[in-house]
Amino acid sequence: MTHFIKQLKFDGERLILRNFYFLFFSLLMPAGFYVLFTRVMIVTGSKAFYVTYMGSMVVYSGLISAILSMATILKRDRDQGFVNLLKATPKGPMVYYLSVGVWSLVMSSLAIVVIGGIATIMNHVQLSLTQWFGLVGVAMFGQFPLLLIGIMMANIHHNETLSLVSNVVTFPMAIISGLWWPINFLPDWLQRIGKLMPTYFTNNLIAKVTTGGKLEINLIVGICAWSLGLVMILIVTPKVVHEWGVVRVK
Structure with a gap:
């Protein structure tokens, strides 16, 4: 547990506190879009629309954090040999992956605080405590x-x-899923x-809750x-690639 806490602290400092790029795209840009669409382009909207x-x-914000930012971070750590170094340690890289995942979830929580705060102050959005937790x-x-x-894209x-694939996936997915x-x-x-995208399911589930x-x-x-x-793909793909490599060597 102590090792996990140290890893969280280490990753938090380098990924969040010292990474303005991550903060800007994961928090500030979605918050800016919310202000733009609800206060600039649409001066008067319904309560349901604001919510x-x-x-x-x-x-x-979660889409950007997971695909546009985390994929780049994971690839950079792998290219710099950080992941291979962790593989050589008794603990292995699992704690590292858990830490990165936790910080991505933390960014989603911060997005709720930031965007939710703007919605509450500017547009007088009011949710019950149960709805906020939901x-x-x-x-x-x-x-x-x-x-x-x-994680899959980090293997590119x-x-x-x-960079090209991240943008091709992130922004079209945001558009076609109704974000x-x-x-x-x-x-x-x-x-x-x-309507088959995971972001569509999440967005509509949030709308039902709020x-x-x-x-x-x-x-x-x-x-x-x-x-x-996706879990099955992550498990099966390395095995298929390994077996294919063995066959080609033979």
Whole structure:
């Protein structure tokens, strides 16, 4: 436990406190979008809109944190030999991965504090304590498949390719899953794709929690299915690559 706490402190200092890039894209940019869409582009909106768009920007923050930022951090640590160094220690790299995952969840929590604070002060959003806790719980739950995607993308060999793929995944996923504007603004064929995204499930689950709507089991099942599928890919892919490499050597 002491080792895990030390790893958390170490990663927190280098990933969060000394990384303005991470803070800007994970916190400030989604908060800026919330202000832009609710106070600049739309001067007067409904209470439901202010609440649901708050949830959308929380999900967007988690998307950026897991895919755009964490994938880059994991790849950098691997390229610099930090992960291989940890593999040579008795504890192994598992504590490191857990620490990075925890800090990604912490960033999602901070996003709720920042964006939720702006929504409360500027747009007079009022949620019950149960709804705030529900928002936090759903955001953490929905972050898991996004973290798995970030871990997979960290295995991309070239920085330029990773940067391109990160942007291609992050921003289109935000658009087609209805985080920036309502999904019904999109063409029908694109809506069908967007409604399969993990961010769509999380965003709509948060909307149900924060507006007092009836929870839909398919939203929870969708997040679980994504998580299970990605875990299986992470387990199977290294074995397939290893066996393929052995066959090619033979």
